Amino acid sequence: MFLSHYRHTVDKKGRIVIPSEFRSALGDLIYLTPGIEPCIFVYPREEWEKLYRKVALLPLTQKDARDFMRLFLSSAAAVEVDPQGRVMVPMHLRKYAQIDSKVVLLGVGNRVEVWSEESWDDYFRKIQGNFEAITQSIVMEEPPHDS
Numbered sequence: 001m002f003l004s005h006y007r008h009t010v011d012k013k014g015r016i017v018i019p020s021e022f023r024s025a026l027g028d029l030i031y032l033t034p035g036i037e038p039c040i041f042v043y044p045r046e047e048w049e050k051l052y053r054k055v056a057l058l059p060l061t062q063k064d065a066r067d068f069m070r071l072f073l074s075s076a077a078a079v080e081v082d083p084q085g086r087v088m089v090p091m092h093l094r095k096y097a098q099i100d101s102k103v104v105l106l107g108v109g110n111r112v113e114v115w116s117e118e119s120w121d122d123y124f125r126k127i128q129g130n131f132e133a134i135t136q137s138i139v140m141e142e143p144p145h146d147s
Contacts, residue, residue: 001025002107007117010101014094015086019105022112023085032093033076038119040089040097042105042112089114 006019018026031048035041043051055072058065075096079087089099102117115123127134 001109002112003109005104005106007102007104010089010094010099010103011086013088014091015082015088016103016105016114018081018085018087018112020085022105022107023081026081026112028081029078030081030087031076031078032087032089032114033072034093034096035113037123038097038116040093040099040114042114043110047110 002022002025004021006021008017008019010016018030026042026044029045031043031045033041033043055069058069060066075092077090077093079089081087094100097114097116098119099114099116104115104117104120106113106115106120
C-alpha cells in the first residue's frame with residue numbers, strides 16, 4: 001500500500017526519483033498513465049494488470065468505452081526504474097500533468113500519483129477546508145453489530 005507524499009525535482013532529462021518508500025512495492029517496471037485530474041497515475045505491474053483486465057472488458061460497442069480505451073491505453077507507458085530509483089517520464093505525460101521542474105508524489109493506496117507541485121498545492125488548498133464534508137459524503141456507516 002502506498003501512503004504519504006514526497007516532493008522532488010525533475011532533472012534536465014525529464015527523470016524523477018521514486019521515493020525509496022515506494023520503490024520496493026513498485027518494482028523495476030512501472031506503468032504510467034494520465035490521471036483523472038491533471039496528474040500521472042503510477043502502477044506496479046500487478047495493479048496495472050488488474051486495471052488492464054477491467055479495461056479490456058469494456059464493451060467495444062459503446063463509443064465512450066472505445067474513447068476511454070484509446071485515450072487511456074495509448075497514453076500509457078511502461079518504464080523501467082534505474083538503479084538510482086529514477087524514471088523517465090515521457091514528455092506527453094509531463095505535458096498532460098503540467099509538470100515542469102518540481103513534483104509531488106502521493107501514495108494513494110494501490111497507486112502513486114505524480115502532480116506538478118503547483119497543481120498539487122492549488123488542489124490541496126481547495127479541498128483541505130472541505131475534508132469533513134467530503135468525509136461525511138463518502139464514508140458509509142458501519143452496519144449495527146448483532147449482540
